[in-house]
Ligand SMILES: Nc1ncnc2c1ncn2[C@@H]1O[C@H](COP(=O)(O)OP(=O)(O)OP(=O)(O)O)[C@@H](O)[C@H]1O
């Protein structure tokens with residue numbers, strides 16, 4: 001009895017704690033970005049492509065367009081690159097691989113997911129970036145390099161989660177489809193995918209969330225220059241990289257502008273997740 | 286009498302098992318009759334049933350031995366289905382021999398799409414033909430009145446009994462020669478069970494039924510022939526009445542009188 005109440009109390013407290021932290025973060029972000037919001041407004045800020053520190057070191061003209069674009073485009077490239085490959089791996093691991101391969105390949109995928117992002121960053125910087133440059137021209141550190149390496153980075157994560165979702169398809173359902181004369185491809189398309197849809201979309205969203213907020217790998221690879229990306233292969237900057245690169249020596253207004261950027265990143269991730277959840281919840285019910 | 290299926294010295298071994306699970310089974314399945322398989326848990330009823338449409342092949346490493354002959358509609362020419370190797374042959378086989386599972390298995394799609402699923406797989410594209418055949422199949426399964434206004438709703442929203450009749454309708458829509466039932470009513474309430482038993486009795490006019498059941502009353506109510514299995518052997522096979530009233534083997538008698546199993 002006492003135990004029951006204790007655990008109920010604990011779980012309630014924990015649930016509230018999560019909400020409290022969420023609100024605390026929003027409040028802090030808002031508080032510190034107030035002066036930038038006051039100076040630049042919203043539409044002006046997100047359409048302004050300048051980031052100029054004032055002469056006295058404290059003021060300046062700060063706009064978020066370029067880092068917002070950099071964040072969005074690199075994540076978009078990552079998703080376009082990662083989704084088909086991750087789905088292919090997940091399908092291979094659930095439906096196609098012979099039994100003796102499933103476990104070792106599955107473990108390899110999970111190990112890849114555990115590699116710290118800085119290692120992907122170094123690999124991209126010294127090997128993959130120059131390789132992409134030799135194929136497509138442009139700069140070695142660019143939107144494309146950052147996006148593709150981000151994609152490679154989230155593939156194992158996305159594949160492992162999608163595989164887990166696909167594995168939840170009841171085997172009688174799969175057998176039932178085969179017993180109607182379905183081919184393996186039809187079973188995957190008509191049964192496994194629809195059944196695992198929720199989990200698959202979930203895995204894509206979580207991966208997108210990772211890509212949007214990724215700092216280390218992107219810091220190495222996107223170029224880190226505050227410049228409008230004229231092509232896929234030009235160098236630019238993303239929100240987390242901007243913040244990480246300038247946090248140390250920023251003056252008051254620039255600091256506030258960076259908090260403003262953080263707030264925007266927070267809202268973007270929050271809405272991506274909410275909208276997508278709303279979308280697939282409506283689909284399955 | 287016409288044969289639909291006949292097994293000849295049929296043995297089956299699961300992967301990584303030393304001993305065969307089915308040992309030299311010889312059983313005739315007559316066309317347009319209901320044949321029931323009974324026997325204690327683990328004796329191999331499902332294994333035999335699942336061999337008839339080669340659904341075992343969804344998993345690798347099984348060993349078949351002997352023959353399972355599948356006759357044409359006239360009961361004359363037969364093919365050994367164990368010789369099929371290509372995916373296409375297995376697909377054709379499974380469209381000729383349908384299967385209903387213990388738990389209803391509606392697909393995650395609408396009621397209409399569930400019914401037309403097999404038809405679409407078999408290459409029918411014409412929308413009106415698909416709808417017509419769906420309607421006939423649903424009427425045949427006594428489900429039409431209950432679902433005709435919500436054909437586009439998800440099949441997951443139906444009751445267990447309705448879902449099972451949907452699965453039967455889905456299989457019947459393909460006009461198979463044989464339907465395999467693996468304890469189709471053991472997850473259902475008595476009323477749903479009665480309606481499914483009635484359905485099975487009606488299906489005899491169009492096709493052949495092979496059914497596994499744990500329910501002795503059910504076997505005696507709906508089947509024409511019964512096979513009693515024990516530890517991977519077919520101990521006795523006969524007309525259902527004989528099996529239940531006058532079995533030749535002591536094991537059979539012990540089982541149906543409830544002395545073991
Ligand atoms: N995939 C498998 N791999 C190995 N052995 C299996 C497998 N499936 C079933 N068996 C074994 O084969 C034997 C026959 O199983 P089967 O499912 O055919 O029995 P059953 O007569 O249908 O029993 P029940 O009435 O409980 O459904 C059992 O001993 C079972 O443990």
Ligand SMILES: [Mg+2]
Pocket residue numbers: 330331332467497
């Ligand atoms: Mg069984």
